[in-house]
Amino acid sequence: MDDDNIFKALADPTRRLLLDLLFQRDGRTLKELQAGVAMTRFGVMKHLKVLEDAGLVVTRRSGREKLHFLNAVPIRTIHDRWINKYREREVSALLALKTKLERKD
Amino acid sequence: MDDDNIFKALADPTRRLLLDLLFQRDGRTLKELQAGVAMTRFGVMKHLKVLEDAGLVVTRRSGREKLHFLNAVPIRTIHDRWINKYREREVSALLALKTKLERKD
DNA sequence: TTGACAGGTGACCGTTTAGTCACCTATTAT
DNA sequence: ATAATAGGTGACTAAACGGTCACCTGTCAA
Numbered sequence: 001m002d003d004d005n006i007f008k009a010l011a012d013p014t015r016r017l018l019l020d021l022l023f024q025r026d027g028r029t030l031k032e033l034q035a036g037v038a039m040t041r042f043g044v045m046k047h048l049k050v051l052e053d054a055g056l057v058v059t060r061r062s063g064r065e066k067l068h069f070l071n072a073v074p075i076r077t078i079h080d081r082w083i084n085k086y087r088e089r090e091v092s093a094l095l096a097l098k099t100k101l102e103r104k105d
Numbered sequence: 106m107d108d109d110n111i112f113k114a115l116a117d118p119t120r121r122l123l124l125d126l127l128f129q130r131d132g133r134t135l136k137e138l139q140a141g142v143a144m145t146r147f148g149v150m151k152h153l154k155v156l157e158d159a160g161l162v163v164t165r166r167s168g169r170e171k172l173h174f175l176n177a178v179p180i181r182t183i184h185d186r187w188i189n190k191y192r193e194r195e196v197s198a199l200l201a202l203k204t205k206l207e208r209k210d
Numbered sequence: 211t212t213g214a215c216a217g218g219t220g221a222c223c224g225t226t227t228a229g230t231c232a233c234c235t236a237t238t239a240t
Numbered sequence: 241a242t243a244a245t246a247g248g249t250g251a252c253t254a255a256a257c258g259g260t261c262a263c264c265t266g267t268c269a270a
Binding site for chain 3 (some may be wrong): 013029030031041042045061063064102
């Protein structure tokens with residue numbers, strides 16, 4: 001399955017935090033991101049690589065800096081192909097319950 | 106973070122397959138689920154435990170059988186608290202692009 | 211041009227995780 | 241009663257993962 005990298009990338013709390021930081025403000029450098037994460041540069045770098053491989057983060061070099069940008073498209077992908085399916089089921093379950101309750105009148 | 110178990114549970118392809126099987130038809134036994142998964146009973150049991158701990162699967166004993174049911178509520182939780190946030194950003198990014206393009210006329 | 215700065219690589223290590231197995235309990239059917 | 245059936249536990253192994261470190265490259269400013 002192709003979504004696997006995305007799910008795996010989202011499975012770590014530090015990586016979700018990094019996404020949140022980029023959500024607040026895009027285009028940050030590694031150093032900047034490290035400041036908000038309580039971990040060495042190397043750890044953050046590894047996490048960013050995982051996020052980049054999953055397509056959740058996209059980068060651009062600018063001189064000696066590397067700028068990181070959030071890409072929400074993969075999240076949309078798993079939403080559409082996966083999450084939404086289960087949400088719809090839940091909605092229909094609620095509707096069934098509603099109908100059932102209404103029949104009791 | 107409380108969503109952590111849910112994200113971790115969703116990170117494994119076998120577990121997502123098990124959820125899909127339960128999505129197709131609820132209330133299956135361990136034996137039944139095992140048949141669709143190419144793994145020993147024990148492996149499947151472990152995965153089901155992870156899913157159960159995350160609240161994604163709910164069970165009921167019936168004699169010597171244990172029936173497994175899908176619970177989509179946690180998926181809705183991460184959708185509402187997490188996925189949707191990023192989707193909305195994507196929408197606004199598209200709107201910004203649209204506006205930018207329209208200004209060029 | 212030299213020193214400080216931002217980032218990158220490979221090896222390393224402890225922990226977690228996926229998966230299997232020998233063995234056990236509880237329920238059902240004969 | 242007893243044999244087959246469904247499920248459960250604890251120990252174990254190999255692989256993956258999170259995190260750090262020594263060391264290296266490229267860029268910018270004094």
